[in-house]
Amino acid sequence: MPYYSLALDIGATKTVGAIVINNKIIKLIKKPTASSTGRFKILKNIEQMIKDLIAQKEVAGLKLKEIGVGLAGQINQKDGLVISTTNFSSDFKNIKLTKILTDKFKVPVKLNNDVKCFTLGEARFGIGRGYQNIIGLTFGTGIGGGIMINNQILTGKNNTAGEFGHMKISGHWLGPVHVCGCGEKFCFESVASAKAWLKLAKKFNENKANEIVAHNIAIGLQNLCQILNPEIIILGGRLIKQEKILVKIKKEFLNQTKHYPWLKNTKIVATKLGSEAILLGSLI
Numbered sequence: 205m206p207y208y209s210l211a212l213d214i215g216a217t218k219t220v221g222a223i224v225i226n227n228k229i230i231k232l233i234k235k236p237t238a239s240s241t242g243r244f245k246i247l248k249n250i251e252q253m254i255k256d257l258i259a260q261k262e263v264a265g266l267k268l269k270e271i272g273v274g275l276a277g278q279i280n281q282k283d284g285l286v287i288s289t290t291n292f293s294s295d296f297k298n299i300k301l302t303k304i305l306t307d308k309f310k311v312p313v314k315l316n317n318d319v320k321c322f323t324l325g326e327a328r329f330g331i332g333r334g335y336q337n338i339i340g341l342t343f344g345t346g347i348g349g350g351i352m353i354n355n356q357i358l359t360g361k362n363n364t365a366g367e368f369g370h371m372k373i374s375g376h377w378l379g380p381v382h383v384c385g386c387g388e389k390f391c392f393e394s395v396a397s398a399k400a401w402l403k404l405a406k407k408f409n410e411n412k413a414n415e416i417v418a419h420n421i422a423i424g425l426q427n428l429c430q431i432l433n434p435e436i437i438i439l440g441g442r443l444i445k446q447e448k449i450l451v452k453i454k455k456e457f458l459n460q461t462k463h464y465p466w467l468k469n470t471k472i473v474a475t476k477l478g479s480e481a482i483l484l485g486s487l488i
């Protein structure tokens with residue numbers, strides 16, 4: 205009997221579910237994550253998304269092989285554990301999500317941080333093909349990161365290497381600095397995420413928001429390049445869908461790295477696969 209896989213991209217704002225056959229996405233469903241509604245409801249929504257995918261006519265007569273989950277949080281991949289999340293309700297932490305889903309659906313479940321999945325997906329199937337040293341960043345409600353060095357995803361002790369959103373940035377803001385979802389001030393994501401952009405666009409205008417956020421993003425990228433020396437930086441998330449901001453980020457990055465010839469050829473590109481990178485990467 206032919207097989208299919210399911211992949212979920214669970215962000216703080218929306219959840220995307222996909223049916224995947226032979227590394228190709230053949231059906232997508234989107235729903236709000238309702239991440240502020242509490243642990244019980246969020247888990248119910250995840251289970252319902254999987255049930256909805258299994259019920260699609262495209263997979264009638266096929267057998268479910270596996271489920272991949274990319275989640276916007278800190279994940280202990282070995283234990284299939286959601287350690288914590290900063291943009292979900294405060295009780296959505298310390299959850300053995302792999303066990304919950306394996307018990308329910310009786311198939312192997314892979315769980316990883318969404319942007320590690322994004323970086324893997326782009327490296328294998330997208331614009332990162334052929335590169336061995338890649339940084340992936342996504343700019344949505346928060347900022348997520350994935351690091352691939354010499355073809356290996358860096359994990360660190362708790363698989364949380366790449367939590368770029370909470371590194372501290374003394375960027376521009378033009379107003380009182382607000383507190384990040386993690387409880388701290390001056391986090392990268394509180395001055396450079398899509399959420400930060402929206403606040404600035406409301407306060408000033410879109411051009412000013414682009415200018416400030418691009419400047420802040422370029423500071424973050426410059427720091428990451430000094431530490432990790434990637435060949436290519438792949439940017440994704442809803443903020444990057446605007447062509448104008450990508451142009452500004454590249455310009456700011458060149459400006460901020462002009463004294464560092466060793467960073468001269470670092471490529472900055474927009475994602476090719478978008479959220480499909482997370483979905484395909486969750487099954488790797």
Ligand SMILES: [Zn+2]
Nearest residue numbers: 370384386391
């Ligand atoms: Zn933070």
